[in-house]
Amino acid sequence: MSDIAVTNASHAKVCRDGALPQQVSTDTLRKTIAATSQAELKLELVNATEQRAAPVVTYYGLSFRIAQKAELKRVEEAFREILVSEAITRNSIGSFLADKRTQGPGREYASGLADYCLGIIIKERPDGESLTTPFSRYRELYGRALDTLKDFPRPLARLITCIIRFSLNHFENGGERTGYWELDLAIELLSNPGSASLARPHESVTRRPVCPIDHGTGRMLELSKHLTAQPRWSPILDDECRTLAQSDLLDVTDHQKALAIWAASAWRLGSTECALEPLTQIAEIYPFSRWASKYLEQAST
Template sequence: MAHWSSGYADFHEELYAEPLIPSSPPLLRCTECGATLDGLDALREHMFLAHPISHPVLIHRGRFCGDARLLVQRPTEAKDWTTVNCTSVRVNDDTVSPTDLGPRLSTARGVVDVQLYNDRSNRKYEFDFAIAHDDDLHGVDAELIRAIKDGDIASNSISTFYERSLEFSTAQNYSGGIAEYLYWMASRRVETEITTAVRNRDKLNNAAHLLSDIFRPAALAITSLISFHFNHFEDAAHRALSPGLRDVSARMDRMLTSSIGATDIARIDGELSQVEKLLVDEKTASLLVLCSLPLDSSTTRDVAEFARSDDPYDQLKAHLFAAEHHLATGDTRAEQLVRTARQNGLSERWLNARLDLITEEGSIWHTAPAAAAPANSAPLRKANGTTATASHRTTGPDPTGTEITESRGNLAPNRHPTPTPATMPARTPTTARSDQIELTIPPPGNVDSTRKQANEAPNNAAASQTGEATTKSGNVTATHVPRDTVTATIPRATRSTNAVPAPRAPDTPLRTTPEVVHTRAEHDHHERATDTEPRRKSWLGRPLPRQK
C-alpha cells in the first residue's frame, strides 16, 4: 500500500535548534593597556575613565581658539600664541615646531590653516589675518565724518560712503562693518516687517564681528552701542567712550544682576561723546535719557508715559528700568511689572529676587506712602530714612491713640498683627434687666408637628418680651417647641453657658403639647405647598436637600 504525503512537513521543519549552552559575549581588548572587556559599552567606559584623551589646544591672547574661523585685525606678537598638549604643528602644510608657531603667526597675512598634533589626537584651526594700516584707518574715519556730519543717514549716503572707502584696501573690514551698522541705524527710523527686522539684526551682528577687534573711536562707539542694544551692559560699559554711556550701562547691569534692587538713586549727568552722538539712533538715545533719570517720585510721570518701542531688546530695557523705578518709589504698578517681566525677556533670577523683595515681610524696599494720612497722625520714620504714614509692620499699640489706616497701595503682604490686651477695644458691661429670655430645647420629632406647635404658641415669645414668666416659683417649664426657639428661662444679666436651671417643684406638672403625626403623603404635600424657593440640583440632575 502506497504512502501519500502532501509535502508540507518537508518545507516547514525547524532548520535551526537553540544551543544547549548559550554562547558567551565577545571580548574586546583595549589597545592602550590590553585589558579585555565584555562589550562595546564597557570598552567605551574604560577608555573614558582610564585613558582620557587630551586634545591639543591653541590659545590666542588668553582665549581658547574654536573651530570657527577667527578674524584677527590687530598686530600680534609671538607671546600672544600658546599651545597646550601639542607635540607637532603644521601651518599651511608646512611642519613647524610648537615653539616656532608664535613667530610664524605673528607675521602671517590672509587665511592661514593650523593643525596641532599629539600622540593620540589632532585639532584644526583657521585664521583670517586682516590687519589694516593706520593710513587706511584714518581715511575711513574721514569718509565717515563726511557722510554723517549733517545727520542725514540714508541708503544713498551709506552707499556713497562705502564706495569712497574702497580705495583703502587694507581697511575694507573696517568700512564694511561701519556700513552694516549705518544700514541698521537707518532702518530704525521706519517700521519694518519681521523678516526685514531679522535681516537688519544680522547686519548688526556682522558689524559687531567686523569691528570688535579694531581700536578706533568709531569702532569703539559702534560696538559699545551694539552691546547696549543687545543688553550686554557690562561689555557696553567696558567699550564706551564717554562717561555718560559707561555710567548708564553700569547702572543697568547692576539692576539686572543685583538681588537687592537699585542702589544708585541719583541722576546720571554724564553726556555722550561727539562720535557717539553722531552714531546713536533716536530710539537708543531716548532709552539712554530714560535710564539716566533719578529713581524718585519727581520722575514717576516721565517713566510711566515713556513711549516703548516694539523691539524686544528695547522693551527689556524700558521694562527693567520702569520696574526698578517703581520699586524704589513704592509705586503700586511695580508688582504688575515684576510679574510680567518674563514676557519682556528678563531672567528668572531677576524675577524671583524682585518677587521676594515685594512679598517678604520685613523687606527693605521703599514702601509707598498712604494716599491720605489723618491730620492728627504722626509720621512714622522707617529704617531706610524715608517717611510713611502707614506701615504693615506695626506690632504695638499706637502711642498717640489714633488709628493708622493701612494703605492698599502697599505691595507688602496684608499681614495684620495679633491684637494684644492693650489694643483690643474694651467691652461695654451689660446691665441687669428684670426681663427674661426663654430658651427651649426641642425634642426630636416630626418636622410638621414642630412647625405647627411654633404657630400655635406665639404667646411664649410675647411673654418673654413683656416680662411675663412662664414658670412658677422660679421653676423651669419644658415644652415641645421648634428647634430655633429658646430652651430655658434665664435672666438676661446672669445668663451663662454654665448656668444650671432651678429644680422643678414636685407639685408642678410638665406642660406638654400632644404630638401630631402625619403620613408620608401629607408630609410631601405640605412640602410642595410651602416650597417657595427653587430647589438646587446636583450635577446628576437630582434635587439637593434644602439648607436649613
C-alpha cells in the same frame, strides 16, 4: 607672539604668497606668523621626532588681512565725514563703502560700520527710503556688525559694539565703561539697578557726535538719564514710562528696556507699588529677570 604656539612638530615648511617653500624651525615659524599682516601662507608642519617612523605631515593655509592703525583711522575719517556729519541713507552708505579710504585692508572694518548704519535705517524706516526689507532684519545687521567690530581694538568699534549690545538687550558685559555717559548709566541701571550711580559730566564739557544711534535706543538712553535724575516718583512718571512701553513705533527690545527702566527707577525711589506693574512684565524676560524676579519676591514678603 606669546599667544602663538607650535606643538607636535620638529620643523616646518613655509610658502609665502606662492613663492618656493622654505624649511624653518618652529621658533622661526612662530616669529613669521607673528610678523605677518598681509600675506597668504601655506604651511607644512612636520613631526619627525621618531627615528624609525615616517614623518607625520599636516598642511595648513593661512590668509592674513590685518589692517594697520593708519588704515583704520582713514576708515574712521570717511565714516565721520559721510555717515556721522550727514543723514544716513542707503546712498550715503554706498558712498562710504566706495570711498577710497575704505578699500584695502580696512575693508572689513568699514563693512562692519556700514552694517551697523544699515541696521539703523531698517529699524527707523525713514520716509525717504523705500524699504522692502523686513523690520526684524535690523537685528541680523546689528549682530553681523557686532561680530565684525568686536575684533577691532579701536575706541569707536568698542563704543558701537556696546551700543549694539544695549540695543539688543545683551548685558552680559554690564559695568564696561565706554566714556559715553548716558550709555554707561543705562547699562549699569539695567544690569544692576541697586548700584547705578555714575557721576554726571560737567555741562561745560564739549561733546561731539562720533557715531549715529537709532532713535529707539536713543530714546531709552534719554529715559534712563531723565529718571535717574528724579528725586521722587509720581503718577506722571508712571504714565510717561507706560506710554513708551506700549508704543507701536518701538521694537520689542525697546519695550522691554522701557519696562526695565521704569521698574528699576521706581524701585530705587522707594515706590514699590508703582514698580510692581513693570516688574511683573519683565520677571520672566532675560536678562532683566536676573533682578526683577528678586524684587518681586521682596515686594510680596
